Amino acid sequence: MNRVKQLLLGLGFAVIGMSIVALPVAAAGYDSTTEALIQSLNLKLLYVAVPITILVEGILIYTVWRFRNNDDPKPTKENRRLEITWTVATAIILLFVGVASYQVLALPAVTATPQVTDSEQANATEVTVVGQQFLWTFKYPEENVTSRGTLVLPANRTVYLNITSRDVIHSVHIPELGLKQDAVPGQYNLLRTTPTSQGTYQLYCAEYCGVGHSQMTATVKVVSYDEYQQWLEDQKQSQ
């Protein structure tokens, strides 16, 4: 292995190492805990992928340029040390990607589970989300409130969305909150999150479900806990 190659490899791995250590995991600027987790994983993987891309493209461009006038190219000779190096390096990178992804994707705030009875979450807000051609209904079972087309959630509290469908398969997608889950007839899929910033977000149906699919949207309002309570009271009175 010549010096330039050694240097390039060393440099590449140094950059990868430094990026992993200097990783920002702050939740600031995100609209929900789910979004924060997904975006920081995305960033983590990007920190690994970008140096590798630069390294590989760098070696490629260097090689093309360095041997551009080679009339008698010789095949690469066996180089055990180099082979061991890239095998181990690749294994470490893949292990990092696997562990980092698992740590996020297996969390309750990211992965959906079948409906469970959560007696441990006394302060959580529970909403049953029902999809049907072509509208969304939000039921607040503890409050006996039903809302059509508008989902109101309190900020900074755990929220459970029990998602189901009345007819065909739909899908709840709130991109700004990092939430997406299928609504399947006869089945409940549970999403958990904590909205962290107040605001209005758009809910889309993300599973083609018929002619009205593109109109199958809803508004998600994340408000303070007091406003949320007030909204529930208003709903109870008007129902």
Ligand SMILES: [Cu+2]
């Ligand atoms: Cu739909």
